[in-house]
Amino acid sequence: MYNNTFGNLFRLTSFGESHGKAIGGVIDGFPAGIVIDMDFIQQELNRRRPGQSAITTARKEADEVEFLSGIYEGVSTGCPIGFAVWNTNQHSNDYDNMKDVYRPSHADYTYTEKYGIRDHRGGGRSSARETIARVVAGALAKLALRQLGIQITAFTSQVGPYILEKDYTQYDLTRIEENSVRCPDQELAAKMADYIYKIKGEGNTIGGVISCVIKGCPIGLGQPVFGKLHAALGNAMLSINAVKGFEYGQGFGSMEQKGSEQNDIFYNENGKIALRTNRSGGIQGGISNGEDIYFRVAFKPVATVLMEQPTVDRLGNETILKARGRHDPCVLPRAVPIVEAMAAMTILDYYLLNKTTRL
Numbered sequence: 496m497y498n499n500t501f502g503n504l505f506r507l508t509s510f511g512e513s514h515g516k517a518i519g520g521v522i523d524g525f526p527a528g529i530v531i532d533m534d535f536i537q538q539e540l541n542r543r544r545p546g547q548s549a550i551t552t553a554r555k556e557a558d559e560v561e562f563l564s565g566i567y568e569g570v571s572t573g574c575p576i577g578f579a580v581w582n583t584n585q586h587s588n589d590y591d592n593m594k595d596v597y598r599p600s601h602a603d604y605t606y607t608e609k610y611g612i613r614d615h616r617g618g619g620r621s622s623a624r625e626t627i628a629r630v631v632a633g634a635l636a637k638l639a640l641r642q643l644g645i646q647i648t649a650f651t652s653q654v655g656p657y658i659l660e661k662d663y664t665q666y667d668l669t670r671i672e673e674n675s676v677r678c679p680d681q682e683l684a685a686k687m688a689d690y691i692y693k694i695k696g697e698g699n700t701i702g703g704v705i706s707c708v709i710k711g712c713p714i715g716l717g718q719p720v721f722g723k724l725h726a727a728l729g730n731a732m733l734s735i736n737a738v739k740g741f742e743y744g745q746g747f748g749s750m751e752q753k754g755s756e757q758n759d760i761f762y763n764e765n766g767k768i769a770l771r772t773n774r775s776g777g778i779q780g781g782i783s784n785g786e787d788i789y790f791r792v793a794f795k796p797v798a799t800v801l802m803e804q805p806t807v808d809r810l811g812n813e814t815i816l817k818a819r820g821r822h823d824p825c826v827l828p829r830a831v832p833i834v835e836a837m838a839a840m841t842i843l844d845y846y847l848l849n850k851t852t853r854l
């Protein structure tokens with residue numbers, strides 16, 4: 496078994512390898528009658544695409560999406576939406592020395608052990624290039640959520656030692672596209688960018704944290720036991736390449752407080768039930784409570800470093816590998832739209848599931 500499908504009612508099946516012909520997908524369960532804003536979908540792909548700044552991989556791809564089905568006269572028909580983004584700029588020879596030699600901490604080893612065969616070029620199926628399909632499906636989900644008044648914004652909140660100190664309510668989140676790192680604090684963003692550039696010069700990589708906030712989510716999304724909304728968001732985020740951690744609300748930070756300090760107190764605001772604080776992060780008992788949903792996603796420094804490291808080949812012979820190719824010294828800036836896309840797909844899926852709860 497090899498599971499390439501995400502979602503329950505709104506579903507994406509993705510296909511493709513980094514150096515194959517195309518990356519694409521089939522989306523099923525997308526509601527009919529949604530006006531498809533092609534410019535918006537392309538903008539989302541542009542936020543993810545390689546070669547967008549000096550601190551990302553230099554691979555040159557336009558990443559233009561071609562829709563094959565499910566859209567008629569600019570409107571979704573409710574039929575499966577097929578799409579492809581054609582690969583045009585593969586440098587497969589860069590990977591010759593990695594055909595039978597494993598990059599430390601990369602998927603090279605486990606893929607080979609599991610399947611006995613692997614397309615090693617550009618990381619093949621394990622390449623983050625697969626996330627193109629998620630961004631296309633996420634952009635469609637965002638268009639549907641927009642009609643429902645639900646908005647999703649992610650931003651870089653940490654790169655290595657550089658940390659955004661305040662919480663998301665203290666920043667203007669409309670300004671994250673004003674710098675190459677996608678951090679709402681412009682001064683800190685400049686420091687982060689310089690640091691990534693320095694790391695790149697060393698042939699090394701660095702990790703960090705992406706924060707995300709979902710506004711306008713109605714009450715009731717999520718199932719009480721195995722389909723908790725935060726578990727679904729965690730599943731979505733942990734499926735992104737290089738992700739190591741997920742926390743929502745105050746997450747691990749809440750361990751330092753007593754229950755009386757941590758609880759969100761209810762009160763009556765002119766006949767409406769309201770909360771004085773939102774430490775729960777918009778989800779209680781696995782179900783959305785109508786407050787902002789916020790969470791953090793930790794990314795490790797990506798495995799491919801352009802410096803010598805000891806490793807082994809497929810037969811277990813010890814050797815030294817110096818990886819080649821065009822790689823991201825830090826995936827955070829390009830992962831911001833991917834986090835948003837996975838959140839959008841999850842929220843739309845859980846919105847549709849919630850419609851099956853009562854008559």
Ligand SMILES: C=C(O[C@@H]1CC(C(=O)O)=C[C@@H](OP(=O)(O)O)[C@H]1O)C(=O)O
Nearest residue numbers: 545552554617618622623624820821822
């Ligand atoms: C091309 C993308 O990212 C790629 C992800 C990647 C890897 O090992 O994951 C290796 C590189 O591939 P290549 O050597 O072909 O340039 C990256 O550039 C993309 O995300 O669009």
